[in-house]
Amino acid sequence: MSERFSPKVIPLVEARPSTLAVPQAWQESANLVAPNGLLSDTRGRQLRDLRISVTDRCNFRCNYCMPKEVFDKDHPYLPHASLLSFEEITRLAQQFVQHGVQKIRLTGGEPLLRKHIEVLIGKLATLRTPEGHPLDLTLTTNGSLLQRMAPALKAAGLQRVTVSLDALDDAVFRRMNDVDFPVADVLAGIDAAHRVGLGPIKINMVVKRGTNDQEILPMARHFKGSSMVLRFIEYMDVGATNGWRMDDVVPSAEVIRRIQAELPLVPLEASNPGETAQRWGYADATGVYDPQAGEIGVISSVTQAFCHECNRARLTTEGQLYLCLFANQGYDLRSFLRGNATDAALSNAIAHIWSGRADRYSELRGAMAPDPGTGARRVEMSYIGG
Numbered sequence: 001m002s003e004r005f006s007p008k009v010i011p012l013v014e015a016r017p018s019t020l021a022v023p024q025a026w027q028e029s030a031n032l033v034a035p036n037g038l039l040s041d042t043r044g045r046q047l048r049d050l051r052i053s054v055t056d057r058c059n060f061r062c063n064y065c066m067p068k069e070v071f072d073k074d075h076p077y078l079p080h081a082s083l084l085s086f087e088e089i090t091r092l093a094q095q096f097v098q099h100g101v102q103k104i105r106l107t108g109g110e111p112l113l114r115k116h117i118e119v120l121i122g123k124l125a126t127l128r129t130p131e132g133h134p135l136d137l138t139l140t141t142n143g144s145l146l147q148r149m150a151p152a153l154k155a156a157g158l159q160r161v162t163v164s165l166d167a168l169d170d171a172v173f174r175r176m177n178d179v180d181f182p183v184a185d186v187l188a189g190i191d192a193a194h195r196v197g198l199g200p201i202k203i204n205m206v207v208k209r210g211t212n213d214q215e216i217l218p219m220a221r222h223f224k225g226s227s228m229v230l231r232f233i234e235y236m237d238v239g240a241t242n243g244w245r246m247d248d249v250v251p252s253a254e255v256i257r258r259i260q261a262e263l264p265l266v267p268l269e270a271s272n273p274g275e276t277a278q279r280w281g282y283a284d285a286t287g288v289y290d291p292q293a294g295e296i297g298v299i300s301s302v303t304q305a306f307c308h309e310c311n312r313a314r315l316t317t318e319g320q321l322y323l324c325l326f327a328n329q330g331y332d333l334r335s336f337l338r339g340n341a342t343d344a345a346l347s348n349a350i351a352h353i354w355s356g357r358a359d360r361y362s363e364l365r366g367a368m369a370p371d372p373g374t375g376a377r378r379v380e381m382s383y384i385g386g
């Protein structure tokens, strides 16, 4: 085995994965699958959640996502013509909603870098489920532009935001975003979002051992009683460029233990099926959940897979449909769309694609033999959207 393909070597290349064309048979009217809002995959998982990546660009270089060595000034970002337009995104989203999607999350890259994102939000806010309900419309952001943009996002119809924040300590935060961005500006963005009512706000902290795990307790103390839900995310082996090692993962059970030592917690029921976070509430002096103190969540993508209830589809910036964060191929909906597909044909293609879904990478991760080639082909988080 050559050194390049040794299981210990992590290739520092970004993979632009190959795409799958939508088969002709799925496009034809004779095969129509009429949407009834109850589309299930091969494992009985219903389509409920659509994540739409609106840009592959970002103003941060978080080492676990877009390491500087790979995403440098020569990195070939997507040209504008490759991006789905707002009209194309809305048209596709409409078909997904007919098939049962109730929640849309805009992501990226950094979604607030997409020009006139509020125009897209305005369009998506007009969509209704088959029962006539508005969508749960949200966005994940690094918060750097939130202070300025929060009022316009709210006015356009965005309901809430999730803000990624990996540390409160300014030096640690600057090191993690790797562009020397000050934490105070993100905190000001979170305040601005809170003031305009983009809530309930969730705060996502990716925990990496030896990098920011000392920030677990300061973050918990800071957000306790704030009405915002802090969620601790296990560092994942997405993509091929972040040099992921299991040793860097802080298991959620350890996060809970560390917080419990100072701030007693009690487990809470999941709020809805397909919820990725396990919820824990702060307890009062009698050991009972205190809603005033609020709750935290842990997302144990590595140590406790939740594939069995994963109801998410992912649409990339250039219109590829992915069925799993760890997939290495997506279906090319953009070519199909730009080839004058009717709404019925689009809807039909989505139905066929989801019906054939069998993905459950995290459940299989532990059982898989090391495959040095897999990492190189796997799609990047900044491309597919988190």
Ligand code: SAM
Binding pocket: 058, 064, 065, 107, 108, 109, 110, 111, 140, 141, 142, 143, 162, 163, 164, 204, 205, 206, 233, 234, 235, 236, 237, 238, 242, 381, 382, 385, 386
């Ligand atoms: N730029 C926006 C942000 O950071 O919130 C949205 C896109 S980012 C890819 C979405 C989420 O993925 C963020 O909360 C980020 O922390 C998380 N993420 C990125 N790489 C990750 C990794 N290797 N493991 C776990 N979470 C990761």
Ligand code: SF4
Binding pocket: 058, 059, 060, 061, 062, 065, 066, 108, 109, 110, 142, 164, 382
């Ligand atoms: Fe950018 Fe978000 Fe990735 Fe950080 S996690 S590099 S903010 S896309």
Ligand code: SF4
Binding pocket: 305, 306, 307, 308, 310, 323, 324, 325, 326, 359, 360, 361, 362, 363
């Ligand atoms: Fe869903 Fe894939 Fe993550 Fe499993 S590994 S929870 S199927 S995205």
